[in-house]
Amino acid sequence: MATLVLCALRLSYSKSRYFRAAFISSQPERDTERSHGKVVNVAIIGAPNSGKSTLINKITERKICAASNKVHTTTKLVRAMCYENNTQIVFLDTPGVVTDKEKRKYNLPESMLSACYKSLRCADVVGVVHDVSNRYTKDYLHSDIIGMLNAVDEIPSFLIINKVDKLKSKQQLLTVIRNLTNGCIAGNPIPGPGNSKKKDSKTEKGYNKFSDVFLISALNGDGVQDIKEYLMCNAKTAGFQYSPDTWTDQTPQVLIEEAVRAKFLDFLAQEIPYKLNIQLEYFEEIEEEQKILCSVVVECPSDRLSRLIAGAGGGRLQQIKSHIRNDLMDVFKKTVVVDINLKVKSKPTE
Template structure:
């Protein structure tokens, strides 16, 4: 087995390292004009594989909206962190979506373009794969593989996520063989049954330079990814100041945080039919005050969302507030009001 494979397998859940990223907020003003190092990282993968959660854990801010449903991210979002004179710029992309899914979930047509745009901007590509899904754990999404083949000149690495949910670590080597077509950094993964392996169809991508085993939700293993990205950064002027941590406006981040919580709390396609609009926003020195209106298709759905005595809506508001505090690093006062869509 190659040295790279041994390095990838050294991380087990029982010995995982929890990483706490450091955000430098007090860099001198002239730092943005100094030659430092920069790396642009496109994070791609199937829907709900944990892309946004991984980025949030590394930058230690809940910048990228994350929920337990597919297609939470619908546009390209940049999240940045600065460490060791190096700026890492993450490009969080929407999960790949079929035309049928776009219609079912009322997704914007710009989603597909967002994925390809992030690849064009990337110095390195990270592919997040959910190993806990028993139906897809041995196969990379075909659209992800196609994107990788179209950008084969850009280095890429594989992030096997949700490793803590894998029932048996004995499956791990077999899964890795399938996802890499038995090749890592140009070296074959040793397989005692080489002939039978050659007869199998290719399930993954053959040109990954490295593999990382992580639990993005718990933070296990992500320090290795950050160290890897810092080592791949190139000398350049900073694209953003060290104090900046996203290219999104606060108003947009608030709307996306509310949307993600409705996705968490509501069943099936219901949350995809809601229209969320920020009505008021004020950033004071000591706190943030905001008000969000959520337009519902009917009065019946509004009552369903509110729950008995308004209990469900209060839970949504409480958890949204917690996420926004984690995002802005200051107290947040938020009001969420349900409105019924006017009849034509």
């Protein structure tokens, strides 16, 4: 039986479909009454750098949520929307779970943890993104994530196993799924040797109330469309919270500053980018030319760090600026002209 389930799992992923065993309950029927539209609010939570923002950007087809290759790129609650077939999906992108030690190390705002709980209170469904490529954490959910899910266990939730393309052995997936779901999906046990004995709740590594499990690669887009279809099927008739042409609740100023910050996180080593203060000093949108002009000041704590960021002859800064421009054009779907100015933080006068 376990072999059959594993074969089904392989077939499911090869077709970029999500893993739903035959014993999971069927999707709710589509509501034919569309006079008021359909809406679903989705809270996306997970450990830092698990791919939450990348997933949302893929589904909305717009780089709304800042994403980088470092932890704690997202520091506040961000709403991203997409509209299709009279259905509005409202994503609530949340910061990754953070400890007091990390807050001090990375100079993170106190509001990060509260942003996660705020998103949960606003959600109709919760999606948990888990990085399966991390060999140290792939087999268990972060304790804070489990705590959040237990706090809102009345809200339906689903598991998103991300970065499966980086997993060398696909045979490990069934074991990972059993661990992360405590061997139970939608109230039904997953067949196999791992579920033959009753488990001690103290040794459980996951959450046993997930209704569905998706296998995806958010960066490549594999399996992402299935999540979008799943959410659209679970949307309910309601008045739209935002107009159909609205794609975020963030201001252009915030979007630009966060895009700049994310790109500095990509290009600079260790804790350096977390020490920078980024502020938009000029913004102009020229509607008739479909163009945006903006200038951003990046305040550095020292002159030495400013020279390090600029690179030889300013080459590194020009490279960073080029990537920022491309990201902003993906955000606004317009031509963007951006200027980045480095500034050394002034010392307080005695």
